[in-house]
Amino acid sequence: MPEALSRSTSALAQAVAAVLHPSIPAEAGLSLDDVAGMLAPPKVKNAGDLAFGCFRLAKALRNAPPKIAAELADALPKGGIIKEAVATGPFLNLTIDLGAMASAVLPALARGLGEPVVTRDEKVMVEYSQPNTHKAFHVGHMRNVSLGDALVRLLRAHGHEVVAANYLGDVGAHIAKCLWWYLDMLTQDERTPPAEAKGEWLGELYAKANNQLAQWEDDAKAGDADAQAKLEQAKARTTEILLKLEARDPELTAVWKKTRQWSLEEFDEIYAWSKVVFDRVFYESEVDEPGLTLVQDYLEQGVFVESEGAVGIFNEEIKHMPFFMLRKRDGTSLYSTKDLALAKLKFEEYAIDRSIYVVDMRQSDHFKHVFLTLKKMGFEQAEQCHHVPYEMVELPEGAMSTRKGTVILFRALRERMLGHLEEAYLAKYRGDWSDEEIAQTAHALALGAIKYGMLNRDVNQKIVFDLEAWMNLEGNTGPYIQYSAARLGSILRKAQEAGKTLQAGLVDDPSTLAAAGATLEQPEERELMSALDGLAVAVHNAAEGLKPSTLCTYLHGLAKAVNRFSTSKACKVIDQEGDRLQGRLLLVTAANEALRWGLWQLGIPSPARM
RNA sequence: GCGUCCGUAGCUCAGUUGGAUAGAGCGCCGGCCUUCUAAGCCGGAUGCCGCAGGUUCGAAUCCUGCCGGGCGUGCCA
16 A cells, blocks of 8 residues: 555544544534645644644634634643644644653554555646757756646646656757858868767757857847948858758758757767656657648637738737747748647547646747647647746846856756766765765765755756855755755664664554654754654645645755754664664654655755765 | 746755644754764754735634746747
């Protein structure tokens, strides 16, 4: 029987609600689950382990919340799981029996949380990453990758079957610009890419092309006739390239395939390093023609209309910009054209029930149009399409700009982060640890720093990426949480070396479990147990709200509780014996599992030691 | 102009469906390494929650209006 990894109420709240619920007058109209949902750790200190706010009962019981709290405090049976019940104003504050608390919270974690099991009918596709080939991959792209991958993992933990999808931009104007530079501005020798990072090299060509065109455009506007001529010539050439590509010109198609492959290989390498896996990769090139076919069909059906030579639809529901263009005057497709075909393809190919798009916030209007248009095309599943917007990543000096050369490329980020980690933190282990372990640890920590940094913030907050600041791995960071897990791992390792291990079968034996749990009387232990109790609810909320940031906040709080425990002289594990040893080993085992599993739901691996 | 997002401590941000004394990280000041990792722990200072109304027993949270900033807004993706 797999434990539920995602729950709307905590294990402890459920156990307490089972006792509390019968004491609440039926007139209150609260179900057992309602009561469990209303139980939460108190927000003030020294008020017990769980609090029950009586506000919602006031109306039905025709009584003031403080009085209800007081009456409940009297009526509640003590001596079982509830050790003490005190009314403090409108709150009923409960102190829980330690053995019972440990029994409710720790076994499921200590057994190991394992792999997610499908418990929900709804099959979900999450589309994310969507990089363009022939362009560089930079830090901004990492926010999308981190977010999309975390959503895939969270939705799986939540019980959904999930298809992780990527959608590569391998057609369009940017390709023509890049190939123009590659073919016309480079000599034969210069057309040989470097051995590594061919995609990044292509991105440089694209940037050069783009910058040159922008420069000519500026100069032409300022009255420079020479620039005007060059600009027109270049535009004619890029259009020619684009048209030849669409016509499947053999020579150009061969160049396109070869260069495209360089980008694809680099993307694969980046994804592998980032530990993200896609079940399906869509390409713009595969939905281009189907999109145009759809546009033609629905134009003939009268759903779409012609306007100023272009084809589109007037979505009057979007008052500030009703026209949604689906085909350009020259008959070629747009982003929107392909999105129509892609949306249908997703549902047809995978029989999904919900389709999620992780795309930055600037495209919110675009997706409103896409979904609305699909609906008008008679595609009912449009209502199950959902855009998850997120704000941009910027640099301290402002938005990233290829033209100004202010982008931080992925490879530079990775190398700087790895180098910093090895020098500033891991150098002390050199010789002691194998080079391989040091490299693997640096890798895990770099992922922790980057992904946690990208996920910790709410999606509608901008992220200012200051590389130097991101090198500081203290405080509320991925490595801080990884560190707290590593210390727990260290405790378990040393305990084992001393021959002290968790007694086999303890988690399944109620009486020894309760006896061991009852020894966890230090404040640090109690707080840690309470924090651990919140894991499944944190996962539930993050998955339902599509907000990995809330899990980050939870894990940071859990890590703080762990570190208080780990540094407390009163909570030593190795020098203990008997029930207290077992209780602490159980707590450490559970916390270790919870932290590492929780981080992994964000796509962050935890090194065994650091 | 219209749409949308943001505005909370010096800085960067949390703040569950309205509920207890608004929290955390960074930075600053002061402590803690002879026993499970100092990437850590403990203590201290700092707030007209942008402004003004409204709803409510109760508002950082909900409603309205304003102010300031970002982004989007017909042939890019």
